[in-house]
Amino acid sequence: MTRLVGWIVFISISLAVVGGAHYYLWLRLVRDVALPPPLHYALTAVTVLLFVSVPLTFWVDGALPPERARRFVLLGYVWLGLAFFLLVLVAGADLGRGVARLIAAYWSDGPPSDPGKRLTMSRMVGGSVALLAGGAGALAVRSGLGPVDVKEVRVALSRLPERLSGTVIAQISDLHIGATLGRDFAEDIVERVNAIEPDVIVITGDLVDGSVHVLRDHVAPLANLRAPHGVYFVTGNHEYYSGAGSWCKEVERLGIRVLRNERVEIGDDEASFDLAGVDDYGAARIKKGHGQDVQKALAGRDESREVVLLAHQPRTVFEAKKFGVGLQLSGHTHGGQMWPWNFLVRLQQPVVSGLARFGDTLVYVSNGTGFWGPPMRLGAPAEITKVVLEAPAVS
Secondary structure (H helix, E strand, O other): OHHHHHHHHHHHHHHHHHHHHHHHHHHHHHHOOOOOHHHHHHHHHHHHHHHHHHHHHHHHHHHOOHHHHHHHHHHHHHHHHHHHHHHHHHHHHHHHHHHHHHHHHHHOOOOOOOHHHHHHHHHHHHHHHHHHHHHHHHHHHHHHOOOOEEEEEEEEOOOOOHHHOOOEEEEEOOOOEOOOOOHHHHHHHHHHHHHOOOOEEEEEOOOEOOOHHHHHHHHHHHHHOOOOOOEEEEOOHHHHHOOHHHHHHHHHHOOOEEOOOEEEEEEOOOOEEEEEEOOOOOHHHOOOOOOOOHHHHHOOOOOOOOEEEEOOOHHHHHHHHHOOOOEEEEOOOHHHOEOOHHHHHOOOOOOOOEEEEEOOEEEEEOOOOOOOOOOOOEOOOOEEEEEEEEOOOOO
16 A cells, blocks of 8 residues: 555656646747747647657556557657757756846846847747757767667776786676667677677676566577676666566576676686676665675675676765775666766766776776667767776786
């Protein structure tokens, strides 16, 4: 009963926020520009339909098989992305006009500006916002649905044996295989990752959006990932929305080792390092028996050995730092996915994208390999990360 009430409250708040956003866009882009009545009524009806499309998109995404849902869901999510750009631009324009009015009021005691001029300004702003949002949306869709490139990152680790200098870890993260990205996408990513010829392959969470029953065939190509020292996976938050226990078993069935607060040795008897992995940062709140435990993953290890930690969320780095982790590989943020969302992500995560240092611990945050929601990326291109480990220079 408590869970049902929680869902009702969540859905009600979400609909209120989405409805308020669409009303705001209608005020600024339809009402304020005083269009001829037929066009005004037509755009009002379109705004209502677009509002309805948002909850409908989420329902279709979860209720129908990916093959049947894909086209509608993609269109619905494209509108969600365009609406985001429109909101940012309209809010920015309103802020600019507000500042201009304050300055004008300070310097002049004259009467309010001519209504005709205000209408002209509203139309100019509305037209400019529509054009800019459309252009940003087109660029973002092109980037979001385009090929995923390999990004090379070289990381020097102080405890890495000289013999292992040049070890390549291929990192993929946040594939979000589901209604919008399916088997074809997975096959393409596998081909691109294998072409790197990595020593180790890691998947740092948010592999799927949906149940094993629905998506088993779509993730099946991941069984073809090849690396001499193995393929490893840690859970992300979306696994816990999709049945984490079942997905851990399915991933293992594909020949991929799931690291749940544990570690393995990479290398041989003469030269090696530890590769550890932990459950998602928030897993304990969602599924009993799951939850991040860096201490457990690293318990009893030889602290003179280098350790690379797989953790879906960057904020695990504060715990990793306490236990002497050399490098943490994370995802989750999508690099912000669509500028300027990255500024909001920064309020929750210590790093949004790229390599950063926290004391003696480095953390690399991938932009992600797929996308969630809108098939769009602006300022945060998708990536397959080729992480090249380097030993200290010999003096």
